[in-house]
Amino acid sequence: MSTATTTRFGAELRAICGAANVVDDPALLRGRQVLGVVPSTVVTPASADEAAAVLRVANENGLSVVPAGGFTAQNMGRKPAQVDVLLSTSRLRELEHYDAADLTIGVGAGWTVADLAAKVAADNLFFPGDPALPERATVGGLLATGFCGPHRQGYGGLRDYCIGIRFVTGDGHKAKGGGRVVKNVAGYDMMKLLIGSYGTLGVITSASFKLFPAPRQTRTFIAEFPGAAEAFQFRNQVLRSPLDPICLELVSPGARQLLHGFGSDGPWLVLLRAAGSDPVLARYRAELGSAVARELEGINEREAWRALSNFSHTVEERCPQSLLLSLQLPLREVGPILQQLATVSASLKHAVIGRFGAGHLLVALWQPSGSTVQAKAFADAIAGLRHRLPIDASIAVLSCPPEVRADIAWIATPTHVESMRVVKKVLDPNDTLNHGRFLF
Amino acid sequence: MNPAVVEQLRKIAGRDAVLDRPEDLMLYEYDAGIRKSTPGAVVFPQTTNQVSQIMRLASSAQVPVVARGAGTGLSGGAISREGGIVVAFSRMNRILEIDVENQRAVVQPGVVNLQLSEHVSHLGLYFAPDPSSQKACTIGGNVAENSGGPHTLMYGVTVNHVTGVEVVMPSGEVVHFGGKAAESYGYDMTGFFVGSEGTIGITTAITVKLLRKPEKVATLLAIFETVDDAGQTVSAITAAGITPAALEMLDGWTLRTIEAYCHAGYPLDAGAVLLIELDGLRESVEEHAEAVQAVCLQQKAREVRRAKTEEERALLWKGRKTAFGALGRVSPSYYTQDGVVPRSKIPATLAHIGEVSKKYDLIIGNIFHAGDGNLHPLILFDIRFPDQLERALAASKDILEYCIAVGGSITGEHGVGMEKRDLMPVLFTQEDLDVMAGLRNAFNSENLLNPDKLLPTPRMCREIFGAARNPVLVQEGM
Numbered sequence: 066m067s068t069a070t071t072t073r074f075g076a077e078l079r080a081i082c083g084a085a086n087v088v089d090d091p092a093l094l095r096g097r098q099v100l101g102v103v104p105s106t107v108v109t110p111a112s113a114d115e116a117a118a119v120l121r122v123a124n125e126n127g128l129s130v131v132p133a134g135g136f137t138a139q140n141m142g143r144k145p146a147q148v149d150v151l152l153s154t155s156r157l158r159e160l161e162h163y164d165a166a167d168l169t170i171g172v173g174a175g176w177t178v179a180d181l182a183a184k185v186a187a188d189n190l191f192f193p194g195d196p197a198l199p200e201r202a203t204v205g206g207l208l209a210t211g212f213c214g215p216h217r218q219g220y221g222g223l224r225d226y227c228i229g230i231r232f233v234t235g236d237g238h239k240a241k242g243g244g245r246v247v248k249n250v251a252g253y254d255m256m257k258l259l260i261g262s263y264g265t266l267g268v269i270t271s272a273s274f275k276l277f278p279a280p281r282q283t284r285t286f287i288a289e290f291p292g293a294a295e296a297f298q299f300r301n302q303v304l305r306s307p308l309d310p311i312c313l314e315l316v317s318p319g320a321r322q323l324l325h326g327f328g329s330d331g332p333w334l335v336l337l338r339a340a341g342s343d344p345v346l347a348r349y350r351a352e353l354g355s356a357v358a359r360e361l362e363g364i365n366e367r368e369a370w371r372a373l374s375n376f377s378h379t380v381e382e383r384c385p386q387s388l389l390l391s392l393q394l395p396l397r398e399v400g401p402i403l404q405q406l407a408t409v410s411a412s413l414k415h416a417v418i419g420r421f422g423a424g425h426l427l428v429a430l431w432q433p434s435g436s437t438v439q440a441k442a443f444a445d446a447i448a449g450l451r452h453r454l455p456i457d458a459s460i461a462v463l464s465c466p467p468e469v470r471a472d473i474a475w476i477a478t479p480t481h482v483e484s485m486r487v488v489k490k491v492l493d494p495n496d497t498l499n500h501g502r503f504l505f
Numbered sequence: 506m507n508p509a510v511v512e513q514l515r516k517i518a519g520r521d522a523v524l525d526r527p528e529d530l531m532l533y534e535y536d537a538g539i540r541k542s543t544p545g546a547v548v549f550p551q552t553t554n555q556v557s558q559i560m561r562l563a564s565s566a567q568v569p570v571v572a573r574g575a576g577t578g579l580s581g582g583a584i585s586r587e588g589g590i591v592v593a594f595s596r597m598n599r600i601l602e603i604d605v606e607n608q609r610a611v612v613q614p615g616v617v618n619l620q621l622s623e624h625v626s627h628l629g630l631y632f633a634p635d636p637s638s639q640k641a642c643t644i645g646g647n648v649a650e651n652s653g654g655p656h657t658l659m660y661g662v663t664v665n666h667v668t669g670v671e672v673v674m675p676s677g678e679v680v681h682f683g684g685k686a687a688e689s690y691g692y693d694m695t696g697f698f699v700g701s702e703g704t705i706g707i708t709t710a711i712t713v714k715l716l717r718k719p720e721k722v723a724t725l726l727a728i729f730e731t732v733d734d735a736g737q738t739v740s741a742i743t744a745a746g747i748t749p750a751a752l753e754m755l756d757g758w759t760l761r762t763i764e765a766y767c768h769a770g771y772p773l774d775a776g777a778v779l780l781i782e783l784d785g786l787r788e789s790v791e792e793h794a795e796a797v798q799a800v801c802l803q804q805k806a807r808e809v810r811r812a813k814t815e816e817e818r819a820l821l822w823k824g825r826k827t828a829f830g831a832l833g834r835v836s837p838s839y840y841t842q843d844g845v846v847p848r849s850k851i852p853a854t855l856a857h858i859g860e861v862s863k864k865y866d867l868i869i870g871n872i873f874h875a876g877d878g879n880l881h882p883l884i885l886f887d888i889r890f891p892d893q894l895e896r897a898l899a900a901s902k903d904i905l906e907y908c909i910a911v912g913g914s915i916t917g918e919h920g921v922g923m924e925k926r927d928l929m930p931v932l933f934t935q936e937d938l939d940v941m942a943g944l945r946n947a948f949n950s951e952n953l954l955n956p957d958k959l960l961p962t963p964r965m966c967r968e969i970f971g972a973a974r975n976p977v978l979v980q981e982g983m
């Protein structure tokens with residue numbers, strides 16, 4: 066659809082959202098590119114009803130729509146052929162419900178993660194979502210990317226604490242799943258379908274979450290290991306112990322070079338974060354024994370975890386020509402994969418972090434400075450990794466150099482793809498949302 | 506049932522693996538809820554391939570099919586359409602793999618919930634979802650209903666413990682969702698399948714998490730003069746920053762009934778008790794146990810007892826877990842509800858249930874998962890008097906509508922099944938339901954697999970609104 070055609074619908078979109086919330090002046094749109102494609106229109110609905118009306122117009126007229134939150138993770142996927150409507154969630158800022166005594170909250174998709182965390186922190190509660198750039202990343206984007214940060218170890222993933230979701234389907238129907246209570250099996254679990262769907266099944270307009278009591282104090286124990294094998298062994302020792310850390314993070318020597326505050330040189334690190342009273346922390350100290358080189362608390366501790374949460378962003382900033390992979394692995398496979406990284410990416414440099422006690426790794430691969438991007442080296446690395454993974458592991462490519470983009474499979478999954486296609490067909494029958502960017 | 510179809514079933518599963526005599530079929534007319542309907546045949550497959558062939562047969566013969574685990578479901582989920590095929594999983598009950606390093610087990614759907622935990626106990630592991638029916642119910646049934654239990658407060662319900670499923674689709678195709686990794690990229694079909702009440706496909710192998718047993722457990726019994734005080738305490742405990750492993754409530758009437766039946770040591774003159782369990786690291790359990798005790802006393806608990814030995818602990822739980830058997834002795838029938846409310850609304854909701862009890866002139870006992878606000882009002886009635894059944898149904902509807910009105914749900918763990926589908930439109934808009942029906946129809950296009958469950962149907966149901974669940978059956982089920 067050409068810009069001119071889209072503009073034809075400009076009047077309709079303005080009638081829905083108000084003139085101020087529909088921007089189609091090309092000069093103003095350049096900053097909102099999706100993988101280099103300038104959208105024809107940016108529409109910012111103020112409610113689920115408005116979002117539904119926008120999608121009905123798009124769906125009926127064959128316009129392609131890309132939902133967008135904080136724009137922190139739009140580097141993923143294939144380059145879209147065109148973006149007729151960029152649907153921004155920034156005005157979906159309603160507080161649907163919040164009662165501290167119930168430990169639940171429901172907010173519009175446009176809330177930033179930092180605002181949500183601050184809101185509940187005032188009542189000594191805790192929201193575990195810990196994406197890169199929380200001041201910009203939105204609740205909708207967090208859910209759509211099914212992101213996984215360091216708190217994954219102790220609090221589970223979004224699928225474990227998102228208790229309700231409202232969304233608009235690709236053809237403009239308002240729908241929901243779950244509700245406001247922590248336990249609920251009425252109807253199909255729509256949360257599960259929308260989480261990690263990368264904006265291909267619906268535009269998430271709001272969501273409800275289970276909250277947790279804020280830990281009264283935490284401490285981070287840092288252990289150093291000469292190689293990945295020893296770090297992996299330490300992980301297994303922790304997983305077999307009665308300890309129950311809230312984070313258990315692996316940091317490779319390459320990652321230490323990229324991250325701020327991790328000493329640019331040195332061996333593998335494991336950071337274990339524990340919450341509890343003095344006696345509980347003393348117990349951790351006793352169990353972990355001599356493996357622990359030092360402890361972090363207070364501001365230093367917070368900074369270290371912030372840096373780890375920001376890893377994906379730091380990689381994009383410091384190595385713009387890098388390939389960033391996210392791996393979900395059975396626990397046993399983590400060790401062997403770490404050891405094989407060096408072989409599959411011989412001509413590339415690599416950095417790894419991850420909540421490896423939960424089977425999640427983020428792997429960055431880049432070429433040594435000075436050399437030009439060789440698509441083949443990256444493609445070979447991905448192929449090599451996939452070849453070594455068991456069939457029930459899965460991979461997502463979070464970002465990659467433009468030269469490599471065309472021939473990458475963005476997601477590898479053990480799940481039956483045809484069944485996923487059936488879901489896509491029901492929720493977005495005309496391929497209106499994020500057309501062609503990810504699986505379909 | 507068409508004898509040719511029965512013959513085909515025998516060819517697929519074996520001569521001794523099909524029932525079609527009326528006296529045999531009677532045993533499969535009901536689950537633990539209050540409806541019944543007679544199937545045309547019951548088949549006991551032993552392999553995934555047989556299940557696949559059964560699905561193909563059902564499709565070509567246009568006969569409805571329903572999967573069945575142990576039949577302990579409370580919402581009519583496993584009840585067949587009149588004359589349909591029941592696929593019963595009692596012969597697919599093998600534990601296929603215990604993978605200690607990956608903390609996973611792969612099981613067939615007919616494995617009984619508690620058997621898995623017993624099987625891995627010597628490794629220091631267990632399967633966390635623990636429905637009170639865990640001695641009887643199957644993991645296939647748990648997956649279909651997304652079952653909970655007392656300890657799911659801390660550890661999460663079934664969906665939080667299932668990472669992969671093998672599914673036979675209504676077409677007969679065998680597909681896989683997920684695997685041994687905690688999460689998988691792509692749409693979370695595993696999470697969607699869990700809790701779909703057997704309407705999307707039939708699972709033939711399930712990959713579940715195994716957790717490490719906690720090093721320390723503390724079990725407390727807090728005794729209150731009034732239901733209201735106990736209800737207030739539930740929020741107060743959470744407000745103190747503590748998430749117990751389990752937090753169950755029993756009202757006075759219920760605990761007296763149980764005590765007469767199994768002598769768990771519950772106080773006979775209390776208004777209500779909370780059964781509270783804390784587990785984890787020794788140091789934190791001790792602290793939390795003391796903190797919980799202090800909160801209870803502050804909230805006017807008359808007394809807080811702590812189990813000193815494993816025997817004392819087992820006795821306290823025995824009372825909780827044999828409750829349904831105890832009720833079976835005092836009432837010919839009862840109707841178990843499963844509404845959920847935000848936990849701060851528990852006191853008001855219990856007060857409302859008290860009024861409903863008066864209004865409809867029926868005894869209603871309360872024994873429930875208080876920590877998640879998941880109520881189980883047990884409405885006592887006598888099935889021999891049709892007006893009592895009618896009042897029980899009206900009372901139940903009244904309670905569930907109240908739950909919805911305060912921001913809750915009609916079911917926390919038992920599922921919608923047949924019995925609550927007419928309340929779905931109160932909870933969801935037509936548009937919400939259309940989207941769900943779109944998904945159901947896309948996978949189950951002929952609506953032959955567990956038809957007319959979970960979603961409201963415009964069509965009149967043909968099922969006989971039959972006799973109440975037999976209390977003796979439940980007693981055995983415990």
Ligand SMILES: Cc1cc2nc3c(=O)[nH]c(=O)nc-3n(C[C@H](O)[C@H](O)[C@H](O)COP(=O)(O)OP(=O)(O)OC[C@H]3O[C@@H](n4cnc5c(N)ncnc54)[C@H](O)[C@@H]3O)c2cc1C
Pocket residue numbers: 131132133134135136137138139141154174195196197198201202203204205206207208209210211212213214263264265267268269270374375376377391461462463499
């Ligand atoms: C696949 C993927 C995995 C990631 N994993 C991690 C991780 O493990 N750890 C980590 O620290 N960071 C991760 N990130 C990066 C990022 O920090 C988070 O995903 C962030 O929460 C994105 O939020 P945003 O508001 O900036 O979304 P945006 O960048 O604006 O959008 C990201 C994607 O979500 C879609 N989307 C946004 N809002 C909505 C909505 N309301 N409804 C439907 N779709 C919507 C967009 O169409 C787009 O596909 C990941 C990013 C991606 C793409």
Ligand SMILES: Cc1cc2nc3c(=O)[nH]c(=O)nc-3n(C[C@H](O)[C@H](O)[C@H](O)COP(=O)(O)OP(=O)(O)OC[C@H]3O[C@@H](n4cnc5c(N)ncnc54)[C@H](O)[C@@H]3O)c2cc1C
Pocket residue numbers: 536537571572573574575576577578579581582583584594614635636637638641642643644645646647648649650651652653654655702703704706707708709829918919955979982983
């Ligand atoms: C005394 C008592 C206490 C209970 N306590 C609890 C409790 O604490 N928490 C709780 O959540 N529930 C509880 N229940 C309800 C019930 O036990 C659970 O719903 C249980 O999970 C049902 O398992 P089942 O094997 O008996 O399944 P069934 O009743 O046989 O079937 C239930 C549903 O599962 C489907 N199904 C069975 N196998 C498969 C399969 N292989 N593939 C697809 N679908 C399948 C059936 O079609 C049906 O829809 C209780 C019931 C009783 C009688």
